[in-house]
Amino acid sequence: MGNGRSPCCDKSQVKRGPWSPAEDMRLIAFIQKYGHDNWRALPKQAGLMRCGKSCRLRWVNYLRPDLKKGEFTKEEVETIMKLHEAFGNKWSKIASHLPGRTDNEIKNAWNTHLKKRLANKKTLEIASNENKMGISIAPSFISSSKPIFLNETLNQVIPTVGNMYDMEASEVAMVKDPEEDLEEKSFNEFVDITKNSNQLSTLVSSNVNKSLQEAEKPNSVVEMPMEEDYDFWKILDNIPIQTNDVQLGQVGASNPPNFGQEGVQDAETKKYLHDLENDFGSDATKETNKDLCVEKNNAMVELGMNPQPLDFYEIIRSPESDSDIDLGYVHWWSSWPQNPGL
DNA sequence: AAACAGCCCAACCGCGGCGAA
DNA sequence: TTTCGCCGCGGTTGGGCTGTT
Numbered sequence: 120m121g122n123g124r125s126p127c128c129d130k131s132q133v134k135r136g137p138w139s140p141a142e143d144m145r146l147i148a149f150i151q152k153y154g155h156d157n158w159r160a161l162p163k164q165a166g167l168m169r170c171g172k173s174c175r176l177r178w179v180n181y182l183r184p185d186l187k188k189g190e191f192t193k194e195e196v197e198t199i200m201k202l203h204e205a206f207g208n209k210w211s212k213i214a215s216h217l218p219g220r221t222d223n224e225i226k227n228a229w230n231t232h233l234k235k236r237l238a239n240k241k242t243l244e245i246a247s248n249e250n251k252m253g254i255s256i257a258p259s260f261i262s263s264s265k266p267i268f269l270n271e272t273l274n275q276v277i278p279t280v281g282n283m284y285d286m287e288a289s290e291v292a293m294v295k296d297p298e299e300d301l302e303e304k305s306f307n308e309f310v311d312i313t314k315n316s317n318q319l320s321t322l323v324s325s326n327v328n329k330s331l332q333e334a335e336k337p338n339s340v341v342e343m344p345m346e347e348d349y350d351f352w353k354i355l356d357n358i359p360i361q362t363n364d365v366q367l368g369q370v371g372a373s374n375p376p377n378f379g380q381e382g383v384q385d386a387e388t389k390k391y392l393h394d395l396e397n398d399f400g401s402d403a404t405k406e407t408n409k410d411l412c413v414e415k416n417n418a419m420v421e422l423g424m425n426p427q428p429l430d431f432y433e434i435i436r437s438p439e440s441d442s443d444i445d446l447g448y449v450h451w452w453s454s455w456p457q458n459p460g461l
Numbered sequence: 462a463a464a465c466a467g468c469c470c471a472a473c474c475g476c477g478g479c480g481a482a
Numbered sequence: 483t484t485t486c487g488c489c490g491c492g493g494t495t496g497g498g499c500t501g502t503t
Binding site: 136137157158159171172175179208209210211222223226230 | 489
Binding site for chain 2: 231
């Protein structure tokens with residue numbers, strides 16, 4: 120690979136792997152307030168130990184407020200199939216035709232489900248064409264067990280014409296329109312699968328709920344998935360992060376994204392945050408930061424900043440509050456429940 | 462109930478494109 | 483025109499989940 124470009128960041132200095140709730144919250148709070156003009160600088164400004172690419176990916180694929188969660192509709196699936204036929208693996212291009220869907224999501228869906236569906240369809244097309252041409256497919260497939268698809272992966276997941284014949288020849292013959300039937304089956308299978316993805320979200324929620332129930336137990340110790348990091352609270356409390364070379368006030372965010380009513384308000388989310396507030400207490404948080412306030416004020420003077428109040432608890436209570444920032448749409452937390460005690 | 466295998470998807474990686482200097 | 487730096491894209495990976503034996 121030669122001397123390539125220098126790495127985008129010092130890998131030893133950045134955190135990798137699943138995002139914690141605290142990191143998510145920090146990223147959301149920061150972007151909602153300051154926008155994301157410069158991904159490379161953002162982690163530093165937001166006080167995140169992540170590289171810019173990681174932040175961008177997390178935001179674009181998971182935290183963005185306009186994301187459409189849940190199963191793909193039949194229309195969406197059809198659109199993807201058509202666009203893939205036209206553009207190939209141009210996932211971002213395909214995603215641009217599907218509002219609320221990310222290229223990563225579509226790519227994953229394609230690689231896990233839709234590719235199979237397409238393969239099935241093609242298999243049947245070949246069989247159908249050969250039938251139309253008056254070619255008897257049976258003998259060739261019977262005499263030669265060689266699959267049509269030589270691709271190893273495909274061989275694993277799709278029935279070849281050969282083994283299809285072996286397995287279901289009579290069934291295929293009896294179906295009025297086998298192609299349509301299989302397509303329908305594939306689609307239903309796909310929808311089931313995506314529904315299961317939804318169930319996963321539900322599972323995530325239930326895991327969070329479980330944690331909440333744990334937290335409600337008297338005398339139980341609540342293990343917060345938060346690192347001890349005052350910068351986070353600074354952001355939420357509208358205290359600028361003090362860095363050596365970055366001026367938050369210069370970060371462009373004049374047009375914050377619309378975080379209005381689009382997202383689904385999750386009662387569990389609120390409950391979690393409410394408990395969080397109770398357990399730690401806003402006063403306690405502010406108390407903790409008291410010592411930093413002088414530093415904050417100095418920084419503000421130094422940087423010539425004029426920050427608008429960004430009250431964490433107001434944010435969370437939105438949209439009931441007057442705040443135009445809303446965290447309620449966030450799915451809490453995909454990367455967390457497997458190990459809630461982090 | 463435990464072990465295993467396969468699936469799913471969030472996250473990472475490296476490269477290409479593009480604009481600025 | 484060249485070089486540099488950033489962003490975004492597409493491919494790949496790895497850990498968790500689920501189904502099967």
